[in-house]
Structures are given as C-alpha cells and as structure tokens.
Amino acid sequence: MAPQTSVIHDIGYQRYTGPRLGRWYANRSLYEHSVRAAFGIGRGAKAKIFPWMIIGIVLLVAVVVIAYRSISGQTLMSYRAYVDGLSYPVMLFLAIVAPELVSRDLRDRTLPLYFSRPLSRTDYALAKFGAIGTAVIILLAVPQLLIYIGAVFTRTDGFSGAWDELGDLGPGLAAALIRALILGSISLLVASLSGRRAFAAAFIVGVFLITSPIAAILATLGNDTIQHLAFLVNPMFLMMGVEQWMFGAPENGGMPIGNLGWAYGVGAVVLFGGSLLLLLQRYRKVAA
Template identity: 35%
Template sequence: MAVEHPLATPAGDQTRIHNIGYRSYDGPRLGRAYARRSLYSQSLRGAYGLGRSVKSKVLPMLLFAVMCVPAAIMVAVAVVTKAHELPVSYSRYALLLQAVISLYVASQAPQSVSRDLRFKTVPLYFSRPIETADYVQAKFAALASALFVLTGAPLLVLYVGSLLAKMGFAHQTKEFGQGLVTVALLSLLFAGIGLVIAAVTPRRGFGIAAVIAVLTISFGAVSTLQAIANAQNSAGAIPWIGLFSPATLIDGVQSSLLGGKSGYPGGVGPSGGEGLVYVLVTLGVTAASYGLLTRRYKKVGL
C-alpha cells in the first residue's frame, strides 16, 4: 500500500502567485553626481536643522543669531554717529567670535557623520552608485558651506551697514572681499578638523567634547605661549607659535596677507613671507583632513 508523503502537494492544490505591484525601474539613472548633490544638500540643510525637529533647529539658529547681532549693533552705532570706519575689520570679526564658531562646529560635525557611523548606515550609501570620495566630498563641502554662511552673513550685515553710513564704497568693498576670503579659509579649516575628530567615534557626545577640546585647548595653549614669548622679549617666536592652533593660524593669514589687524600679543603678526607659510599650512591641514576622512571611510564602508 502506498504511503503519501506528508509534504506532498495535495490533489487539486489551489496555490496561486499574485502580482502585488512590484516592477522593475525603467526610468533615468541619475548616477553619482546626483547622489552626491543630494547628500550635500541634505547635509547642509541638516546643519541648520532644516527638515528636522524644532529641537534640532534651536542651537544652530541661536548661534547664527549670536554671530549676526553684534554686527547689527555696530552698524546701528555707525549709522547714528555717522562714523567713517567700522569699529572692527571684516577679516577680524569672525576671529573675535571664534568661540561661537567652535561651538557650532562641535555641535554640527558629529551630527553630520557620527549618526551614520553609530547606526551603521554608511555601507548602505556605498551600495548605491556613490563611492567613498563622493561621501567625503559631500559631507566636507556641506559643513564648510554651513560655516561660510555662519561667518559670512555678519560680514554682509557690516558691508550693507557701511554703505548705509555712506562710507567709501571702493574701500569697503575691498575689505569685504578680504573678509570673505578669511572666512572661506576658516570654514574649510574648521570643517576639516571637526569632521576628522567626529568621524573617529560613533558617539555624538564624545565627538562634541573632543571637537571643543581640540579647538579651545589648542587656542588657549598657543595664546599662553605667545604671551610668555612676548613677556620675555622673544617677539620673533610669536608668529611661529601661532601655526599650532586653527584660530591663530587664520589670524596670521588675515593679518599678514589680507590687511587685518593681528590679535597676537603686542600686535606682532607674521610678516609677508611668514604669511605665505601660514597659507601653506592652512591648505596643508585642510588637505590632510580630507585625506584622513577618505581613509577613514574606506575602512568603514567595508
């Protein structure tokens, strides 16, 4: 007598395959460039909390306001008193508020990269037509652009105010351009350093603390050493010491090559030749930051 196998299909099986709507995509393939632009725009919006919760918008918008309010006050005073010159040069303004800029970098650099590391979504990016270089370029450019907006907006307020106060158009335009070059270099440098530090750990809190520590401690240590050198009549060492902190590095560039006043002790800034060294170091650190990020994400994407 034959025994029916328990897994055998019973006679008259009514099993059917239903079409539930899945179909292949036959539209245009937008490729890597589109993916890179999309990642850049989303990261830039995220740097100001746009497209995110209200809570995420509070800190970046507050810091943006803190950057712009002093400029608006200076403009109001200049217009009322009919001043012939702004109290602070365009290239020095951002450096006077470098603590605010450091706090912004510390809050937004980990937000840009630490979350992807923590939730292990980086390999998902690379499963699409996007490579390590595309991811790094988009994140780097987004944070640098956000910093440029943060530091460039108050300069625009100063420039418009100077024209309203009927200051010299040619002179103000020249100084405004020099100020934009200063904040562009600052944005690239701070963005690179912040992203490299934040990419080391998936913990956002650790990233914030590490970025604040590196930017503030280095500035404090360099400023202290410069003050000691100035007190010991070693003015020649002051410019070289300034190479070891991001803020003093930008200060040296703007004072030596962009017509700004030096914030170093005794007002001893780098000479023209030393200023070229400052530019090379600034560009070198920025390029090294990009290289370290690329190396980091080649490992993460495996």
C-alpha cells in the first residue's frame, strides 16, 4: 500500500478586513450601471446605435424648434406638444432599453449573482425601474431645457419673459415625468417576462400599438360616456388625457374627454401602481 503523502499547505489565506459597503451601495451601483447601459455607455458600438439614434431624433426636433423661433420670433410648438409628438420615438426607445436592462439578466442567468449579495429582489426591480425612468426623463427633459434656453435668449422682456417661459416649461417637464413613470413601468414589466430581447421588444411595441385601434373603435361606436372614456385603453392616449385634465386642452382642442378628465388621472395612477406591483411580484417569484 502506497504511503500517504498528502500535506496541507499554508497559502496565507486571510479574512477580508476592508470596508463592507452594504445594501445601499449595491443599490446605487446597480442603478448607475443600468442608467449607463440604457444609453449604451460602457458597451460596444452596436449597443449604442439604436438608443443614440432616438436621442438624435429628439435633439434634431429640438434644434428645429429653436431655429424656427430664433428666425421667426414665433413658437413652433409648446413644450407639451413637443413631448406628445415624440411619444412613439420614446416607445421605440423603451422597446430597446427595457429588454437590455432585464431580459439579458434572465437569459444569462445572472440573477442568482445579484441576489447572493445584500441586494434583495425588490431592490433589483426598483433599481431597474429607477434607471429606466431616469433615462426617459433625460431623453425628454434635456431637449426641453435646450429649447427653454434658446427661447430665453430670443425674448426681449428680460427676467419676466424668462419667468413666463418657465411657466410654459413646467407642463412639458410634468409630461416627461408622467411618461417616465407609466411607460417605464409598463415596458419593464413586459420585458421581465421574456429572456429574449427581440421578443420582449416586440411585446412592448405591441402593447402600445394594438390598443390604439381598440380605443379608436370604442370612440366611434360607443355612446357619449364611452367615447369620452375610450382613450383610457391606450397608454399614449391615457397620458395625453391626464395632461389635458391637469393643464387644460392644447391649442388643437385635444381629445374629446368631456368632463371626465379625473378618470384619466385615476386610470394613470392605477396603471402605474398595478404595473409596478406586478413587476415586484414578478421578481419575488422568478427563479434565482
């Protein structure tokens, strides 16, 4: 029988004695990484193409608005109209970004690595939601601020003009926030259901597009009450209804919602709260 030659080598293992940054640092790091990922920062050129194409579109529209006002002295569109007009580019942006933030982790099975840290499942979902909401606000708010700066320089009434322009900017920024909350929560929820980014992107676009003709049919066939409430079916129309209720009808007359604007406010709260709760529930049950 061969003699036992096994030995134990002292390789100098030492316990970690550095700072333990804890749960808050993990949440902040995941949030910051996700915001960067939404714009393709820190990733290859392929990951930057579609997000920055959408960014280019919204900035180009802002440049046109600024140039028109500087040349003619007239306003091409209000800040609210700017946000409303970019609803579908924002939809495409979310269809690209939401799967990038959550579907990749499902496909690559990296969730167990996240959940083995102080980061909880709820923390993960909220960090991702915060990141996608921040991305939408940046996408819509920064061009509005550029338009505001350009408008202030074209006015001749000094501080009072800048203050009046700020009052016009407020509804536009509020519209950006509404889209960040509602569209961000819906898109992230849909994307969290599939590990395949192409499928998730198609599902997100489908949610917004399929409900549009349904709203149009209801508005055509229903009675007065149904016609006023028909636009609740589509998230895009819903947000416009909320803005119309909060800030009044736009110059083009807006949507025929009658005196039921409050229903759009309630619908927006229910849609946002329901989507966020379902997202949290999804990550409580997802396999890790």
